[in-house]
Amino acid sequence: MCGIVGLFLKDKSLEPKLGQMLSEMLITMTDRGPDSAGIAIYGQEQKGRSKLTVQSEGGREDYAALQNDLAAALETDLSITPNDTHAVIDVAADKASELRTILSAQHPDIRVMSQGDSIEIYKEVGLPGAVSERFHVSAMSGSHGIGHTRMATESAVTTDGAHPYSTGPDQCLVHNGSLSNHNALRRKLTRNGIKIESQNDTEVGAAYLTWKMSQGNSLGEALESSLKDLDGFFTFVVGTKDGFGVLRDPIACKPAVLAETDQYVAFGSEYRALVNLPGIEDARVWEPEPATVYFWSH
Amino acid sequence: MLTYDLAADGLRGLNAALQAQSPDTNQSQWDVINPKGSHAIAVGLNAPIDVTVHGSTGYYCAGMNQQANIRVKGSVGPGVCENMMSGKVVIEGDASQYAGATGHGGLLVIKGNASSRCGISMKGIDIVVHGNIGHMSAFMAQAGNLVVCGDAGDALGDSLYEARLFVRGSVKSLGADCIEKEMRPEHIAILSDLLEKAESDAKPEEFKRYGSARKLYNFDVDKNTTY
């Protein structure tokens, strides 16, 4: 079980404060999820470049050497910017998939957390305050982001059990609830060639959406079919390059609150997460209907 | 008038102070400021005091209320007035899910909208919603009156016992064993009284009544499909 927060900025002047606002919202949800925390931020993008956020247990001092190795192997400019156990690899967009192949073949201890033009995902075991601190989330800027604090239900408390999960380029998923058919679905997706690392039910939800989209469905269509194919209780928040989406299962027991002003759209598992947002007293506050896909994009 | 700053002085202090009030207290008027979406505000009160919460709350505001008069100038999270026994609670904004859950008595007024499962398992509480209510409202509702001036969502009154449901607007769908029933003079009287107490201008004649068909009261194999 968990806490989810999301912030989509309409007012560009707030972009430098995205990380700080999101971090504060996340820390308010600590009680709902003391085990691990994660955040996906959609920040700077550079035309023609791709970003990979990677993680390695205990960080790697030799990211500098790695940078040289990879640049040579790919015959391209690339830079690695470490951030605690994570690092952002900036590479030419047309070299991104080759880079992933080399990483998984030659550096299996390096996990790819996200890939895309603007997305960066940071997640680790620990309280949200600690996780936010170690990655300097408060200093990050961007147009939108989602965050998650985890109380593990049926899988272990590990880095790869934490959310958000990447579901594709510039896409990610966080989840509050408990899927009841995740084991059968995991086996089916694995047979279809999808790689799933953990026993976490959310990772299955994310893999399912990725799989559906790989078959030509839009994210919206994939979310619609999830209502039929996923069993259990869920509030999903998905991040995309342009915005974010929200979906609650038909029974809709897990909480979800949305707030909208001229400056932003915000999501929280509890209203408490939204109380310090600017102009919240006059915001339109409502709860998403069950089995309905909601979307906001730039 | 006593003012309590929840952000500065904490939840324990507030509830302890409010719960300590006796029926003949002279500290009968309270203002709670900076609620900031906190949970369990003004729970377990047991005296006819007046409490005004300035802002929005989290879960279980006014839980298990007895005798107190509580007004929230904002919205409330899930479970407002859960298991209320008596007293009157007015929410000026919206209420999240489970509003009035398992309440035994008293009056809960929501001036905005209530979310899903409004009045779930109610056992005698009266709830009046000026706006709309969400799905699965009045689920297994045993006793009391639920009055909705707006619309009701899916599966209204599923598995209903003896609670009375009055809806002025549309009902998206009715739950198992919940049917429309005729409005008789005694129902108009009940509705009239509740609407007045709830500060609503709606007219009783504009409402339809829903209640239990009582077919699930004793198991019948031929009605098996309802299960």
Added chain:
Amino acid sequence: MEPKTPRTLPIQSATFTKEVNAEIRRAAATGIYDIRGGGAKRKLPHFDDLVFLGASVSRYPLEGYRETCNTKVTLGTRFAKNPIELDIPITIAGMSFGALSGQAKEALGRGASAAGTSTTTGDGGMTPEERGHSSKLVYQYLPSRYGMNPDDLRKADAIEVVVGQGAKPGGGGMLLGQKISDRVAQMRTLPKGIDQRSACRHPDWTGPDDLEIKLLELREITNWEVPIYVKVGATRPYYDTALAVKAGADVVVLDGMQGGTAATQDVFIEHVGIPILAAIRPAVRALQDLGVHRDVQLIVSGGIRNGADVAKAMALGADAVAIGTAALIALGDNDPKWEAEYQKLGTTAGAYDDWHEGQDPAGITTQDPTLSARLDPIDAGRRLRNYLKVMTLEAQTIARACGHNDLRNLEPEDLCALTVEAAAMAQVPLAGTDWYPGKPGTGY
């Protein structure tokens, strides 16, 4: 005259037994599932499959009497201002007034109080008699919330939030019309004589993240004074225990499939939930992994019958046990002296489980005034006290034989298993070996 051709002896199927066939015929006749009381009746891996390794040359026993063996336990030390101190590590499990007669509830209160332990209300609320006769009363907080109110909440010595019970994990309460008398109907806000339907989920929270907020509310209403237990039916005990701890429970109560109920579908009782033997070690491991074993106490139930069961449960890591069925039998449930009446009901002493029909000859699981008058609460209370005393003495005898001066010093290494299943479930070696299935470092 030709000799008669020998025939094979008739063979009854082990799959289509007489009981199974009778049930199929009953289902065909009525079109409704079989409802009954009690816990799982079929043979299951249980404490009988474990034995203690008494002292010998490598270890020394304690003498009885003078060399004391402590039996006291304190529950609710984590957050409560007033934890509960029990003289014995055996409590009376939740059973409702409605399922049981008023006299039976009174007897339980008398017996438990005389033995220095607690009783628990059930799915119907607190009666004044029970509060009056029980020196320590745990108040159940169930999905139905029948009779729930803050005054009774504040009269309780502890609150037990019931997520589920062993007989029907994932199911709700059930009481059929025959037992919804005037008084029961009034307490539960139901029309008299109808079949009570109960919810299987709590009405105002879902999931451990919400449960945490609910526990906060209950503590705020009761001034943080009393312990809050969280009770689950045994299914995924590792995760459920961990989540109860994360949600803020003071005590975890774990009920195995042998745990009884007043009434539910037979298929639920027999086919959902796991034996208590298999549930204890994962629950204890969860507590140990979170560093709260002994700080958050564990009470286990489901088929506890004697002091050996108590000692084994504690050796596996529990802090205390609860009894339900055993307590009722001590009061007089299913006693052979009523055999003539059991026969009239189509059953026999020991097998009677149609408690939902409310015709119990022993007067315990009924609301009928004539039948319930058969139980003398004072005499029955004395019987319960005697039984609790015997269980305690038995557990002490075993503990002393293992060299312990406190029941809580019993440990898994005092045990070994007689069957492979029990060894695997309790994670205790097979007698005469140092192996159990799944032991780390072995090939299985």
